[in-house]
Amino acid sequence: MKALFLLSLSLLAVVSSAKDFDFFYFVQQWPGSYCDTKRSCCYPVTGKPDPIFTIHGLWPNYNDGTYPSNCDRQNDFDVREIEDLEKTMQNYWPTLACPSSNGLKFWGHEWDKHGTCAESQLDQHSYFLSALNLYKKANILKALQDAGIDPDDRYYSVESIKQAIKRGVGFTPGLECNKDESGNQQISEVYLCVDTSGQEFIECPTFPRISCRKEIQFPSF
């Protein structure tokens, strides 16, 4: 009986530790680089988003670079839990997928795939609220513009972009690039790291695989 008890205790430990994670990536995207690709984009039903970096997601990650996903299929996205945040999310977390929509599908995808892996730390409302609070603290466009880096279709060095963000936001970012319709490499996503409480930025324990050339375009939007 005692052995059975110990066995179930350790099983429980394995099951619950499987949901743990080491840090979050807080990922912002440049809408201009999402939209000028071959795939193109659709503006949300609320209209063209402002020309600012917008939120992609808040993603639990492991120090070895891997990440958990779709951790709890019983805890589906429920828009009623974030009604008070919806307006702010439309501004700062806009969907750009086609066909044009109100964002629920995008936010639902982010919660189901990533958010459910952080439910030991954050319920649905605090997950989205944490992302919005982090967004307020990390103004990427301002950091870049303060360093003379503007969305003007010119090329900038990856190093200068990283340094500008480090200076403005306080932490070294990871960058992701994609290609526009003509094949030019451009800045698409900016990764910052956050502690497991979802409240404080930290230096990244590990960076996503670099996909940028030395000089990349910052397209207008």
Ligand code: AMP
């Ligand atoms: P994820 O699954 O969270 O790693 O994000 C990748 C998925 O999110 C891809 O299917 C993207 O096309 C989609 N995605 C990224 N940004 C947006 C956006 N602004 N609106 C809608 N879908 C997006």
